[in-house]
Amino acid sequence: MPDAFAVLGRKLRLGVVGGGPGSFIGAIHRAAAQLDGRFDITAGVLSSDPARARAAAAALGFRGHGSVAEMLAAEPLDAVAIMTPNDRHFTECQAALAAGLHVVCDKPLTNTLAEASALQQQAEAAARVFCVTHAYSGYPMIRQARAMVAAGVLGALRAVQVEYLQAGMSAPVEHGALTTKLRWKLATARSGPSLVLGDIGTHAQHLACFVSGLPVESLCADLGALVPGRSVDDYGAFLLRFAGGVRGTMTVSQALAGTENAITLRVFGEHGHIEWTHARNNYLTLALQGRPVQILARGDADLLAPAKRLVRIARGHPEGFLEAFANLYRDAAEAMAARICGAAPDPLALDFPTAADGAAGLAFIEAALASRAAGGAWVSL
Amino acid sequence: MPDAFAVLGRKLRLGVVGGGPGSFIGAIHRAAAQLDGRFDITAGVLSSDPARARAAAAALGFRGHGSVAEMLAAEPLDAVAIMTPNDRHFTECQAALAAGLHVVCDKPLTNTLAEASALQQQAEAAARVFCVTHAYSGYPMIRQARAMVAAGVLGALRAVQVEYLQAGMSAPVEHGALTTKLRWKLATARSGPSLVLGDIGTHAQHLACFVSGLPVESLCADLGALVPGRSVDDYGAFLLRFAGGVRGTMTVSQALAGTENAITLRVFGEHGHIEWTHARNNYLTLALQGRPVQILARGDADLLAPAKRLVRIARGHPEGFLEAFANLYRDAAEAMAARICGAAPDPLALDFPTAADGAAGLAFIEAALASRAAGGAWVSL
Amino acid sequence: MPDAFAVLGRKLRLGVVGGGPGSFIGAIHRAAAQLDGRFDITAGVLSSDPARARAAAAALGFRGHGSVAEMLAAEPLDAVAIMTPNDRHFTECQAALAAGLHVVCDKPLTNTLAEASALQQQAEAAARVFCVTHAYSGYPMIRQARAMVAAGVLGALRAVQVEYLQAGMSAPVEHGALTTKLRWKLATARSGPSLVLGDIGTHAQHLACFVSGLPVESLCADLGALVPGRSVDDYGAFLLRFAGGVRGTMTVSQALAGTENAITLRVFGEHGHIEWTHARNNYLTLALQGRPVQILARGDADLLAPAKRLVRIARGHPEGFLEAFANLYRDAAEAMAARICGAAPDPLALDFPTAADGAAGLAFIEAALASRAAGGAWVSL
Amino acid sequence: MPDAFAVLGRKLRLGVVGGGPGSFIGAIHRAAAQLDGRFDITAGVLSSDPARARAAAAALGFRGHGSVAEMLAAEPLDAVAIMTPNDRHFTECQAALAAGLHVVCDKPLTNTLAEASALQQQAEAAARVFCVTHAYSGYPMIRQARAMVAAGVLGALRAVQVEYLQAGMSAPVEHGALTTKLRWKLATARSGPSLVLGDIGTHAQHLACFVSGLPVESLCADLGALVPGRSVDDYGAFLLRFAGGVRGTMTVSQALAGTENAITLRVFGEHGHIEWTHARNNYLTLALQGRPVQILARGDADLLAPAKRLVRIARGHPEGFLEAFANLYRDAAEAMAARICGAAPDPLALDFPTAADGAAGLAFIEAALASRAAGGAWVSL
Structure with a gap:
């Protein structure tokens, strides 16, 4: 197996932006980046308050900086990982790319399609690796699903169904004491034009497209709030058309x-369907018409190559969200190493979500908003 | 408990129309009608061919007739059960009501809303019991779900999701040898204007409305065929508004x-949700926010009265589709007995689907067709 | 398909003994016997009190008698179904066989092996059909399991695990008000020498032997009471050897x-295993080593003949305990019809449990008691 | 919360012994030790061949040594983690303790009870932390189960059932090409007197005792090989008595x-039972008599403190084996830090398995062997 990381012969130096004390996703990013020994987190900007930023970094064992500019100027980094509130992604990614660094950025990539497309172009022009952490695509059985669809196991595709259901906003939380996180989430200037779509909608859309191999071409949206009096979106249901006229639905x-945090994906083809659900991430259901339903398991002997390479522990030993997240980092490291040392990357390592995927997410959001504005009409992406 | 059937003191005499040799649903109707000893099937019209009709009835042990008119003229019946192709329901139901009989009719009630409404009015004017066999509403745990929603366990409702998924039409069956059943199903003049909606769509719509206690007020439809070249509908996805603005989705x-034959229903309220799935009909999931998920089981000690009365066998002994179907017949028998002998019926026996529910199904179908005709616009029922 | 019942050309006349008002199992027997239109219950002895016996029968629509002797003398029966307390089975079965009738008897067949063997011999000598209602063996997917084992799908067998777990005796019910049923259950002179083994142990043992095709040859028992101060057995755990040295365990x-009422059976062979659990009776798990786990469903196209013939409703429409119970009655009817009219029975109809199986159950119980008496030593059957 | 690790203010220096290239468990130990930033792996002995040992360590980024003695002499370590073949545990643990170090050792602790007891005494005399990696006890929902039992949620205990089922030895692997791992596993002088009990039996026994809070007091064993001609044990079924006369069964x-790798544990008490199964490690079933079954989830708001403190990621984001393993390391680090700096450890951190648990495992194995030798008699531990 080609492996540019081995050619590189050293860990990549990673600077982290965001994810300070109390952040759920910051701890995940850091553990995921380091799980496979391919990144050293050497520096970070963990708060917009310089003093707190430095203290937080020190507590975690790496150098702290008071700003991204300061870190970029001072540190010999290979890459930057960005996990700040959504409205800061754009300028921070711009700065990292401008400094010649590779980028890992949390989703949604930006708050507008224009910004996302600009980052995509900048990354391509700079020939830098750009990974957007749609982490659910890192699960081995999701890779197996994608590979089976691509291999034609289901025949011609007919329908795709995806849902992503959470409960965190089921109470009228905006009327209570607001946490820091909730405060910026509820400010659409910061979190983006549709809270539910920025938070989880692009995950669902990416997963459906990633596994089916098909982009969404048009949609009809029912977008709004389930909780009475709420001013941000907490619900979206969609009728979809994927490329080739494949029908779909999505509910978030x-x-x-x-x-x-219930994610379920089903892809239907002429011969059968697959179903994956987050609570049973180590399994994939394959139902071929006229045959018994099959439960494929992570660790099965005959998984396809894109899945098999990501299996870390023997069958029957559950893996979880951390490993899925780490799979994105591991593959991004391989792509970065290839760029740095000119070696050919493992071709199977290139399936991580990129700026182009991030931009597709924003295109979806903007189409959803347009559909709502048009009274629920079908809108093309 | 009031029990008009006990007051009546005899079985009801039932004539069956349709469900001849080879029919799946005919055998179900007959077994369900007789399971509780409340109906005697004394006569039937099992074929449009008089000779075959008489032979088929004789083989089943009751008197056969060559036509509905003949049977109605000759037999001292209390009720008629109709399980013929959809286009015959209207005139057969009319005739039975005109003869003063109570009616059990398979779904969809008719092929147009106008016909369904006419039957509803005729039944009401004649003060006759009219049961439409939306059999899934006969499951005890569906009754438990409805009762819990009505009791406010979930708080104010927020969203309803229902799906009914089958595979029988996934192959291009119209290009092979056609069975008798498939021949009339594929003829929209007989099976109705939308095959999938007539076959299973009204089941899904009824179930969602039955459990939520809310009618559908408007919808946005994506209705058509998944199989290339197919002229009848085999797929429908819907964005819904129930009464009170409750959002919903439906996929069939x-x-x-x-x-x-995968039916899943979820009803979400401010405090939590319930989920029921056909493959586990003896259970109901109740997930209250902040509490462990609960799996209620048919036979649990503290089920609500509308469910408890339908439990036939002790907890842990599975019941199935036959018992659910029979529950409708048993309750229809109670209502018929009450009408016949003037006794008060058990009030809990009156939850079976009626001609009004049948008409609501046709209203749904016609709104779906109108939405399609309008390019997927929202249409009120 | 050969079908002696069709040759017979009439329903079998069945007299029932036991199962009076309030009995759970009486209602099941009567519904199961009649579900397929092969038996008419024409008479019964529903109580040991003659007046109540006659009233109860009348309420159910058949002739009542004050005693078995009276019924056998007065009624032109083909068969008798016995569902009385365990200690009455022996003399009632004897009387029915002596009257030349076929017999269906609930389990345990008797309270001693000697009695069970005597009935087995009497039935064989009289050439009468004798069915013991180990109803779980009537589930289609249990028949599929048995057929797959017999066909060698699992290769040479290696281990069998069975458990049957209930909760009805988890409270110290003997210290409260006793129901009629509980009163005779707690009297070992009536219910037999080991309550748990008579009530459910022989079900578990029969199921394991039925599916594996192997008799139990020796056992080591841990038999007693979990509830402090209880004088009857409510728990048994067993180490087993089946024929051919196949290992096993059983817990009831x-x-x-x-x-x-949780029954789970697993049979392991050199190539894989099968697992069936009562709560999902319509499915059977097949796990072949190195292959994805398969979930076979009742109604699958390629079930083996012994299972396929018992499928009543299309795939995805759940069946339950009633249909399993009725399958035994249907097959017993076929065997009875064959004896009565001399026609060849459907060979697939002959898998119902017989007096020999009933005697095997008693042999198991007596070996378990012997093991306990010997301080938990291994004992041969 | 007291936290001695924070008082210590630095990472612990860990030397690893065993787990060289190709080892499954070596990679797990190293990832688990470092996941929480409490250990730095600074040195290791990764092979019994000095040159290969140094190369393997260098490839992993820490100093390699040719022998344990060399490493202990050269390195300023706080602790040693041992994951060599079973027969080397004893002398390596002795050496580490003699060098004043804390120890983490894989299971089984040793190959004899005498050795295990000696290590237990040595560790206690030296006041050193000694953690045996029965990793399944690190799952949060196992901690929840233990805490609920201890809190009396189930009432007085009545029965415990545990099983641990694998397939790796289902083929006659001893007749093929042997891997390095298989070679020492098949040599009982190295792997211990009963392969199945050393490999997985002590895991099952520990889990049952850990959750129930009860030691095994006596057992009756059916121990041997399922695969014809096999000379090592691959199967064990047990009847058990726990302290207080609580009954139990165990199958491995x-x-x-x-x-x-299917592990299932059930603990039954007078009020209900709990069930945990490895494939759904993030959930715990609680079934209280007369109440709906509850599915507790890792991340639920009201988990008990011993479970809650181990939850790393929000509810609905699966955790797996790695986190469970890391939980043991994290808690061992807390205990080590407390010993090093004299601070009070978090009392909830002291539930990791110790040398005493390792010795209890060996006592179980030796009793099982004695039971077999006595023809399956009951033997006290």
């Missing part, structure tokens, strides 16, 4: 009481 | 390869 | 709080 | 084709 909400 | 298809 | 209890 | 096997 953060206000469905009693759910728990 | 007969062309999703690898599925097996 | 009626005092495991929170369970619900 | 490495030769059950089609299984996948």
